[in-house]
Amino acid sequence: MTIKYWLDLYAVLIRSSIRSRMQYKFNFILGTVLAATIQIAEFLMISIVLNKFGAVKGWSLYEVGYLFAVMTLAKTLYRTFASDVHHLERYLTTGELDQLLTRPVPILLALMSQNIRLMPGELLQGGAILYWSMHGMISSGQITWLALPYTLFVIVTGGVILFSIGLATATVGFWITRINELQTLTEDAAQTAVRYPLVLYPAWLRSLLLIVIPVGFVGYVPSLFILRGEYGSWLVYGIALLAVICLVISLRFWKFGLTRYQSTGS
Amino acid sequence: MLYFSLASKAYARNLHYRGAHMLHNVASALFGYLYACIWIGIGHDRPLGEYGVHGMIGYIAFTQASLWVTGFITNGLGIPEAVRTGQISLDLMRPVHLFVLCMCREWGQIAYQFIYKSLPIYLLYMVLFRLSLPTHWTTLLYTFVALAASAYMSICMNYIIGATSLWTTESNWLFWVNHALMNLLAGFFIPVEWLPSWLQTVSWMSPYPYLLYVPTRIYLGYEQAGSLLGSLAWCIFFTLLCLLVTIVVRRKVEVQGG
Numbered sequence: 001m002t003i004k005y006w007l008d009l010y011a012v013l014i015r016s017s018i019r020s021r022m023q024y025k026f027n028f029i030l031g032t033v034l035a036a037t038i039q040i041a042e043f044l045m046i047s048i049v050l051n052k053f054g055a056v057k058g059w060s061l062y063e064v065g066y067l068f069a070v071m072t073l074a075k076t077l078y079r080t081f082a083s084d085v086h087h088l089e090r091y092l093t094t095g096e097l098d099q100l101l102t103r104p105v106p107i108l109l110a111l112m113s114q115n116i117r118l119m120p121g122e123l124l125q126g127g128a129i130l131y132w133s134m135h136g137m138i139s140s141g142q143i144t145w146l147a148l149p150y151t152l153f154v155i156v157t158g159g160v161i162l163f164s165i166g167l168a169t170a171t172v173g174f175w176i177t178r179i180n181e182l183q184t185l186t187e188d189a190a191q192t193a194v195r196y197p198l199v200l201y202p203a204w205l206r207s208l209l210l211i212v213i214p215v216g217f218v219g220y221v222p223s224l225f226i227l228r229g230e231y232g233s234w235l236v237y238g239i240a241l242l243a244v245i246c247l248v249i250s251l252r253f254w255k256f257g258l259t260r261y262q263s264t265g266s
Numbered sequence: 267m268l269y270f271s272l273a274s275k276a277y278a279r280n281l282h283y284r285g286a287h288m289l290h291n292v293a294s295a296l297f298g299y300l301y302a303c304i305w306i307g308i309g310h311d312r313p314l315g316e317y318g319v320h321g322m323i324g325y326i327a328f329t330q331a332s333l334w335v336t337g338f339i340t341n342g343l344g345i346p347e348a349v350r351t352g353q354i355s356l357d358l359m360r361p362v363h364l365f366v367l368c369m370c371r372e373w374g375q376i377a378y379q380f381i382y383k384s385l386p387i388y389l390l391y392m393v394l395f396r397l398s399l400p401t402h403w404t405t406l407l408y409t410f411v412a413l414a415a416s417a418y419m420s421i422c423m424n425y426i427i428g429a430t431s432l433w434t435t436e437s438n439w440l441f442w443v444n445h446a447l448m449n450l451l452a453g454f455f456i457p458v459e460w461l462p463s464w465l466q467t468v469s470w471m472s473p474y475p476y477l478l479y480v481p482t483r484i485y486l487g488y489e490q491a492g493s494l495l496g497s498l499a500w501c502i503f504f505t506l507l508c509l510l511v512t513i514v515v516r517r518k519v520e521v522q523g524g
Contacts, residue, residue: 038443189297
């Protein structure tokens with residue numbers, strides 16, 4: 001069976017998942033509007049502060065907006081295409097994973113195509129902030145149009161990095177079952193942290209966000225080149241390589257973890 | 267006595283998960299630490315109003331610890347789950363008012379979170395950021411009353427959010443919207459007086475400042491007991507609203523097929 005076969009199968013599973021969700025149109029629209037409200041409220045929080053006090057440690061409002069938008073879009077990519085990887089705990093505690101194991105598809109593929117949630121709210125909000133911040137920086141001459149393809153590229157590599165972190169965290173669930181608390185640390189807190197420039201944090205926290213949980217490579221590190229021209233374009237390609245390495249490691253860890261799976265006793 | 271039993275059962279149930287909750291506390295404390303770092307960064311080369319950098323760290327430490335009393339309470343008081351499983355019909359049949367039933371269970375949860383989450387997180391910040399306690403015991407008393415009122419308001423708000431699950435399966439979004447609005451309007455990260463004036467107006471027209479901003483200002487010694495009157499007014503308003511919502515819920519209830 002070729003990669004094309006699996007990709008086609010994934011596409012079919014995703015389509016059917018979306019169709020089942022679309023049976024509840026009112027809920028879909030309500031969910032979308034409310035998700036966008038949440039995102040805007042979150043961004044308002046930091047933009048109000050920066051608007052009042054100006055730049056923070058040399059990072060302008062546009063630059064922080066850029067970090068915020070790249071993180072939102074990368075996360076949207078990850079959560080849209082690997083929806084229930086984040087919700088593995090539910091499968092582990094209820095024994096639902098057993099059902100997936102009986103299917104003639106790889107378990108990860110089955111998990112990734114369950115309960116797909118389209119996220120237009122996040123996409124619109126992330127896109128709008130990205131447009132606004134890049135427009136501002138292009139007008140002031142800080143960046144050129146060349147920044148756009150680089151940005152789209154790092155959103156994809158960022159999505160891969162976030163997926164790898166999410167998958168590795170979920171895999172720990174095969175040993176400890178309850179992973180919500182761990183996810184708060186490795187996903188929620190880490191992602192919130194890197195929506196702001198890492199220069200704000202002490203060295204130990206910066207190292208943590210770059211080495212232990214490499215979430216700093218989603219937006220902050222590439223922005224050093226894209227927005228500030230530091231290092232060189234090799235930085236972006238280096239990050240792509242890093243994303244692939246993270247993906248391979250997390251997939252191997254997942255495979256190993258799966259061999260340690262014990263179903264629930266209930 | 268029944269009410270106390272409901273609350274103590276919820277408290278006891280949580281005690282089993284103390285270990286996992288302590289790990290969660292680390293994550294929660296880290297969130298507050300991140301926000302404190304941002305204020306330290308902003309205050310690096312400019313004064314931060316009447317608070318100053320150290321004052322703002324104290325402010326963030328208090329709001330982050332208080333979130334476990336006023337913010338992170340059970341999504342919709344568990345009503346959405348009860349609607350999904352059909353348990354709601356049994357809950358409505360009980361000889362206890364639905365609002366009182368949900369509220370008592372939640373008080374047990376909040377008491378647990380106050381002792382095992384708010385206090386350890388704040389103690390950690392006290393050591394980490396060298397914060398000190400208020401000098402007057404009355405300040406602590408008023409803060410406690412303000413926090414109790416905000417916990418009650420939060421219970422009422424979540425009761426109403428839970429009730430919407432009878433109409434939509436997406437009521438959990440309202441929980442998160444409520445949370446996002448709280449972050450913005452309740453002075454969680456930015457003191458209300460620093461919001462743009464139109465947003466300040468919106469904020470003061472809503473109950474949100476009484477959830478975090480007012481208790482924090484009382485604790486830090488910027489406000490007196492008089493501001494508790496606002497909390498009291500909102501508590502009365504929400505009580506009436508919850509009673510009204512229960513009447514509507516009783517007429518609406520329909521159980522989703524399993």
